[in-house]
Amino acid sequence: MTILATEGLTRRFPRVTALDRLTVTVGSGVTGLVGANGAGKSTLIKILLGLLPPSAGSAHVLGMDATAQGAEIRRIVGYMPEHDCLPPDLSATEFTVHMARMSGLPRTAARERAADVLRHVGLYEERYRAMGGYSTGMKQRVKLAQALVHDPRLVLLDEPTNGLDPQGRDEMLTLIRKIGAEFGISVLVTSHLLGELERVCDHVIVIDGGRLLRSSPIGEFTQTTQTVTVEVEEGQDALATRLTELGETVTAHGRMLLVHVRAPETFDTLRDAVCELDLCLVRMEQGRQRIEDVFREPVNV
Numbered sequence: 001m002t003i004l005a006t007e008g009l010t011r012r013f014p015r016v017t018a019l020d021r022l023t024v025t026v027g028s029g030v031t032g033l034v035g036a037n038g039a040g041k042s043t044l045i046k047i048l049l050g051l052l053p054p055s056a057g058s059a060h061v062l063g064m065d066a067t068a069q070g071a072e073i074r075r076i077v078g079y080m081p082e083h084d085c086l087p088p089d090l091s092a093t094e095f096t097v098h099m100a101r102m103s104g105l106p107r108t109a110a111r112e113r114a115a116d117v118l119r120h121v122g123l124y125e126e127r128y129r130a131m132g133g134y135s136t137g138m139k140q141r142v143k144l145a146q147a148l149v150h151d152p153r154l155v156l157l158d159e160p161t162n163g164l165d166p167q168g169r170d171e172m173l174t175l176i177r178k179i180g181a182e183f184g185i186s187v188l189v190t191s192h193l194l195g196e197l198e199r200v201c202d203h204v205i206v207i208d209g210g211r212l213l214r215s216s217p218i219g220e221f222t223q224t225t226q227t228v229t230v231e232v233e234e235g236q237d238a239l240a241t242r243l244t245e246l247g248e249t250v251t252a253h254g255r256m257l258l259v260h261v262r263a264p265e266t267f268d269t270l271r272d273a274v275c276e277l278d279l280c281l282v283r284m285e286q287g288r289q290r291i292e293d294v295f296r297e298p299v300n301v
């Protein structure tokens with residue numbers, strides 16, 4: 001099921017093109033939007049919410065046009081903004097109840113719902129204290145709670161782990177996974193830290209300079225690569241020659257040989273060649289691609 005779709009989406013500012021002909025589709029589940037600072041992530045979220053008009057192209061959220069139906073979209077989508085935006089004199093309870101009321105919930109339902117979401121995000125007694133005295137982690141939790149309070153079908157989380165220590169980061173990522181898996185709410189979460197999204201996302205979109213670099217299920221980002229790294233104590237050249245004679249493709253890389261895995265038999269050929277030449281095998285390891293590698297691949301645009 002398509003949750004979000006953009007077509008040739010472009011947003012120009014006087015000095016920079018923040019989004020450049022971005023065409024991408026997002027399905028249900030947890031989707032990560034990855035890009036360095038300034039890649040265009042927040043601009044995309046603001047367009048999806050109907051808060052910023054595109055310069056060209058279109059964006060649809062849950063089947064609605066972001067330019068023409070912003071108010072309807074915001075009614076059924078939750079948004080956690082990147083920057084600190086909490087009134088310091090209000091408590092988390094007062095603020096979350098207010099946001100629930102703004103979304104149209106009656107007073108009693110708003111109170112009950114606010115208490116529920118604040119508990120879900122891990123705020124207990126402290127929810128009655130003024131937010132000005134909260135830690136960054138507590139503020140991030142309140143921002144998440146207000147995004148969930150009206151029971152949205154989709155939440156857009158802009159850099160939710162920003163400013164958190166490793167433990168806070170971990171807890172926030174666990175919460176995000178829970179929103180997707182247990183509450184059945186679709187999530188679009190942005191981050192400039194690629195590694196952390198591997199843990200929580202079903203699908204990852206990578207943008208750079210406002211352009212799409214890649215959009216794939218998480219499994220394809222972390223799948224095994226077609227190369228095996230081989231290290232022998234000595235006799236590296238002899239092994240490379242023998243493997244080439246046997247039809248394998250070999251590249252020397254420092255002390256290692258990188259052997260292309262053309263078929264499962266490549267591993268047998270390797271083992272036999274090492275035995276035949278009586279070499280001491282130090283390491284034989286199949287590479288695993290990580291999200292980080294996307295930024296090292298040539299860009300196809």
Ligand SMILES: Nc1ncnc2c1ncn2[C@@H]1O[C@H](COP(=O)(O)OP(=O)(O)OP(=O)(O)O)[C@@H](O)[C@H]1O
Nearest residue numbers: 013014016018035036037038039040041042043044
């Ligand atoms: N209102 C604006 N006026 C002018 N330029 C802007 C405006 N908003 C964003 N930009 C520029 O557009 C580019 C993309 O910004 P955007 O905030 O979308 O990036 P981002 O990926 O969210 O990065 P960050 O995490 O640092 O916010 C940046 O070069 C930014 O300076």
